[in-house]
Amino acid sequence: MDDPYKILGVARDATPAAIKAAYRKLAKTHHPDLNPNNAKAEERFKAAASAYDLLSDPERRGRFDRGEIDAGGAERPPPNYRDYAEGPAGARYGGAQHIDPEDLNDMFAQMFGARGGMGGGGEGRARPGRGQDEHFTLTLGFIDAVNGSTQTLRLPDGRNLDVRIPPGADDGRVVRLRGQGIPGWSGGPPGDVLITLQVTPHRFFRRDGQDIRLDLPISLTEAVLGGKIEVPTPAGPVRVTIAPGSDSGQELRLRGRGVPAHGKQAAGDLLARLCVSLGKPDAALTEFLRAWRPEAPHDPRKHLEPGP
């Protein structure tokens, strides 16, 4: 339900006569009989009628003005200063100042310091105040988070912010855009925009600090005979040689193929854990295994035997 004053296009202190005139004009323009099959006009007509209904009654108009009822006529609890003061709007009257996250002492010094929000009330002039910070969440894909990227965040006010995601960004990391938050007052600096990153998990890569882990399936032939295979990495596929006689559980370390180097941080590795994938054995393989007598029989469950 919108503001009835806005619907009728009158000021908050308009006289009853002015309200009546405004309503009549709207009613004439948007009357359904004059605008057959025009749903928009009908909607406006209804809105104007409902707004006039509220504002033409001095008692209900007064209650709406005092915030006791909403535009639909429903009761509203009387506004409580505390509800505003403890919310984000409260910073207007708080001692809000920039607090460097590096130094929480600043915050406690401010909380318990002698400086009050109104400065004793005798100043006669508003102190400059820093605008509030705004908090947003940005969801991005695993690869974009690992490699770093620039994402566009659309704010509720319609602005688009380019957010530079550094390589190796973790889930939950907060990116700060200085001075992009709520404007300050009385010449104070604007607040910051704080963006919490939400990284969606990858289908097969997993982060392990600077390293990336991957379960890498290989065929029986590749395991026994070795060969060159293509391994996916966050920066794109690389060709890797599998040694003959490789086995499930062995780990290949691809140096520098994990999270790219950034800042003082060296690049991580890609750790690919081999797992032999048989697929459906064909007749020849089945036949071969039936006849196969290994020179040195292998017990893959040896380590599971109960010890002494």
Added chain:
Amino acid sequence: MITLDVLTARPDMPQRGELERWIARAWVRPARSGGGYVFAEIDVARVQLIHQLRAELGLGAQAVPVVLSLLDQLYTARRQLRAVAGVVQAEAPDDLRLRLGQVLTDIERPGLD
């Protein structure tokens, strides 16, 4: 957002001259727009609060800034604590959360001496 004229026309609000004095003393700090004041919801609620302190509780002009200053400090501290609590809730490991709960309980206990 409403103007000074509209606000002071309400029966539950102070007279215009009175409200202008409050603004001059910075008890209320509405934004300015086109030469006039505009009151956001928090400003309206604050005017109402001061009006109650003055008219209903009989608080004198000397006492109002003291009360406002204490209230502002309290609400600032509560906003900050709330922000801290939000971060602790979302990010702190369990043992740190338990420890904080313990400390906050203990400081409210009367001393043993």
